Structures are given as structure tokens and as C-alpha cells.
Amino acid sequence: MQLRDLQKQYAALQPQIDEAVSNVISSGSFIMGSTVAQFEQQLAQYVGIDHCVTCASGTDALRLALMVWGIGPGDAVFVPDFTFFASAEVIALQGATPIFVDVNPDTYNIDIVDLEQKIQKAILDQKLKPRVILSVDLFGQPADYLQIRELADIYELYILEDGAQGFGGTIWKEHACSFGDISTTSFFPAKPLGCYGDGGAFFTRNPEWAAIAQSLIQHGRGITKYENVRMGLNSRLDAIQAAILKVKLDAFPKEYERVNEIAKRYTKALSSIVKTPVVLENHTSSWAQYTIQLADEAQRKALQEALSAKNIPSAIYYPNPLHKQPAFEYLQLGEDICPVATKLCSTVLSLPMHPYLTDEDVDLVIDTVKSSIK
Numbered sequence: 001m002q003l004r005d006l007q008k009q010y011a012a013l014q015p016q017i018d019e020a021v022s023n024v025i026s027s028g029s030f031i032m033g034s035t036v037a038q039f040e041q042q043l044a045q046y047v048g049i050d051h052c053v054t055c056a057s058g059t060d061a062l063r064l065a066l067m068v069w070g071i072g073p074g075d076a077v078f079v080p081d082f083t084f085f086a087s088a089e090v091i092a093l094q095g096a097t098p099i100f101v102d103v104n105p106d107t108y109n110i111d112i113v114d115l116e117q118k119i120q121k122a123i124l125d126q127k128l129k130p131r132v133i134l135s136v137d138l139f140g141q142p143a144d145y146l147q148i149r150e151l152a153d154i155y156e157l158y159i160l161e162d163g164a165q166g167f168g169g170t171i172w173k174e175h176a177c178s179f180g181d182i183s184t185t186s187f188f189p190a191k192p193l194g195c196y197g198d199g200g201a202f203f204t205r206n207p208e209w210a211a212i213a214q215s216l217i218q219h220g221r222g223i224t225k226y227e228n229v230r231m232g233l234n235s236r237l238d239a240i241q242a243a244i245l246k247v248k249l250d251a252f253p254k255e256y257e258r259v260n261e262i263a264k265r266y267t268k269a270l271s272s273i274v275k276t277p278v279v280l281e282n283h284t285s286s287w288a289q290y291t292i293q294l295a296d297e298a299q300r301k302a303l304q305e306a307l308s309a310k311n312i313p314s315a316i317y318y319p320n321p322l323h324k325q326p327a328f329e330y331l332q333l334g335e336d337i338c339p340v341a342t343k344l345c346s347t348v349l350s351l352p353m354h355p356y357l358t359d360e361d362v363d364l365v366i367d368t369v370k371s372s373i374k
């Protein structure tokens with residue numbers, strides 16, 4: 001059993017993937033071109049948004065958003081304390097200041113009460129200009145965008161939706177990567193929609209922002225290739241990856257259904273024994289991870305060992321809150337600025353979750369958790 005099984009997925013999709021890759025190779029067109037443009041259209045249609053610009057990674061997609069808005073020194077960007085490092089790294093790379101916000105212990109997503117308090121505090125402090133709420137759709141579930149949008153409107157902030165893990169999730173049947181003023185995703189292999197290398201995408205309804213992003217990914221090019229109108233990046237999705245992603249996007253709805261079946265099974269069997277993840281009403285998750293909470297670190301360690309003895313992998317996402325990462329020491333943050341995030345780091349455990357788990361696999365995980373906790 002694997003946490004996320006890319007080999008089984010390849011076995012299921014092999015004829016289509018092999019053909020798609022070999023078509024790109026014989027076309028001789030590897031960078032940008034029609035394969036990438038067609039995939040961008042298909043992706044925008046799936047998400048339900050006007051503009052999609054693909055790029056070299058989810059991290060670059062986030063960075064592009066901040067570049068488009070001109071976020072830099074003196075600006076504050078609010079980001080959850082419990083997420084992958086890249087969500088906050090891009091803020092600091094642009095010279096802006098990340099302000100870490102605590103998360104909701106049921107959904108693992110940004111906590112609305114703490115978010116508003118931290119925005120108000122930043123306004124009172126007058127040291128930084130609040131500009132962006134960078135909210136993360138952690139483990140597959142979209143953050144609470146109804147409430148985030150209200151705060152963004154009140155305090156005149158942009159919303160940047162980090163949908164690296166959220167692709168496929170919904171609120172009121174609307175898809176993730178459509179909730180931000182700009183939204184992004186990642187095609188890192190283990191993400192809900194993954195390629196066979198690195199890749200990412202940037203989504204927006206604003207045609208000017210999309211045009212700037214399109215320029216930025218090609219060294220800030222102007223109308224012609226050798227006219228450069230701004231400093232940019234070299235950040236493009238390869239045609240081979242786009243061709244692979246097209247096959248995987250076609251298979252995605254069926255896979256999405258299956259991971260939701262598995263999640264239901266886990267929750268039904270485990271919710272009386274451990275804390276299982278909560279999906280908000282009118283939300284759905286694409287289950288990038290199925291993450292439970294144990295009573296304490298000792299119980300988590302015992303469970304990891306019990307699972308491991310049955311050859312069942314498990315993983316800790318994430319072992320450290322961002323505010324305690326050595327790279328952010330320069331911010332000189334206090335000890336317990338985000339107590340929920342800090343606690344989650346010592347109690348969470350992610351169980352195997354992917355569409356190619358069999359019912360027997362799922363039952364084995366459930367039985368092992370049950371007998372270990374008792």
C-alpha cells in the first residue's frame with residue numbers, strides 16, 4: 001500500500017499517457033505551443049474561470065500572483081501557520097512580510113477570527129500595509145471563502161487562493177481555484193492533479209492580470225519575443241507535462257468520486273475513536289490527504305508503528321508550524337502566536353489516500369487504527 005499510488009494510476013492510464021507523450025515528442029514542439037494552450041483551456045473550463053496561465057510550479061504560480069499585484073517591501077500578507085513552506089516562502093521572496101494566522105482545528109484551514117484579529121492588529125501597528133489574504137485549501141478542502149471574502153471586502157485586501165492541494169474541491173458546486181482574485185494550483189506528482197515532474201497554474205477572471213502573468217512566465221516579454229517590458233521569470237509548463245495532465249484531467253472526475261467514497265468509509269469507521277477531518281456544509285474535498293488527530297505525540301507514534309508493522313505508510317503533514325521554521329527566525333516572532341497550529345503539528349497523522357486503494361486496503365487501515373488506539 002502507498003500513501004498516494006502513482007504507479008497504479010499509471011497502470012490504469014498507460015495507453016493514453018504513452019500515446020500523449022509520444023505525440024508531443026514526434027511533434028517537436030516542447031515549450032508552450034498548442035498542447036499547452038489546449039490544456040489551459042480545458043483546465044479553465046473545468047475550474048469555471050476565464051483565464052488560466054500554466055507555469056513551472058505551484059510555488060511560481062503563487063509568486064506570479066504577488067508579482068502581478070506588485071506586492072513587496074512594506075506589504076503584509078496573511079497566511080495560515082499550518083501549511084507547506086512555499087505558501088509563506090513566496091511572500092518573503094517578494095520582500096513582503098508574512099503574518100501567520102492560526103487555523104481551525106476541524107478543517108485545518110485559516111481561522112477567520114484570528115485572521116480578523118491579525119488584520120486589525122497590523123492596521124493598528126501601522127508598520128506594514130495589509131494587502132493580501134493568502135488562504136490555503138489544505139488537504140483538499142477549500143477554505144471558508146464566504147467568510148474570507150467578507151473580510152477581504154471590509155479591509156480592502158486581495159484574496160490569493162493557494163489551491164495546490166485543493167484542486168477538485170468545491171463550495172456550492174463551484175470548483176476550487178475559482179475563489180481567489182487570483183488562484184493557483186500545483187501539478188507536483190502527489191497533488192490531486194499531478195504530472196510527472198513539476199508544474200503549476202494561475203487562474204483569474206481579470207484579463208489584465210492574466211496578460212501580465214503570461215508575460216512574466218516568459219522573461220517579461222512584450223508583444224514580440226525579443227521585446228522585454230518587465231523583469232520576469234522563466235517559468236513554463238512543458239508540452240509533455242501538459243499532454244500527461246490532459247489525460248489525467250479526463251480521468252479526474254472518476255478518481256474524485258473514489259477518494260470521496262474512501263474518505264466516507266474512513267470517517268464512518270474512525271470518527272468515534274480519533275478526531276477525523278470535518279468537511280464544512282456545502283463544501284467537498286478532493287482529499288489530497290486524509291488527516292486524523294491523535295490525543296498526543298505518544299499515541300501518534302504508537303499508531304505510526306502499528307501501521308508500519310502492517311506495511312501501511314503514514315505521514316506527518318506538517319511537523320512544524322511555519323512561525324517556528326528557522327528560515328523565519330528573522331521575523332522574531334513570539335512563542336505561541338498560533339497555538340492550534342502548534343498543537344496540530346504534534347497530533348496529526350495522514351493515512352493512505354488515493355483513488356486506487358481497494359476496499360480491502362481501506363479496511364486494513366481501519367482495523368489497524370482501531371486495534372492500536374484501544
Ligand SMILES: *Cc1c(COP(=O)(O)O)cnc(C)c1O
Nearest residue numbers: 057058059084086087164186188
Ligand atoms: C505543494 C504545495 C505548494 C507548492 O507547489 P510546487 O508545485 O511544489 O511548487 C504550495 N502550497 C501548498 C499548500 C502545497 O501543498
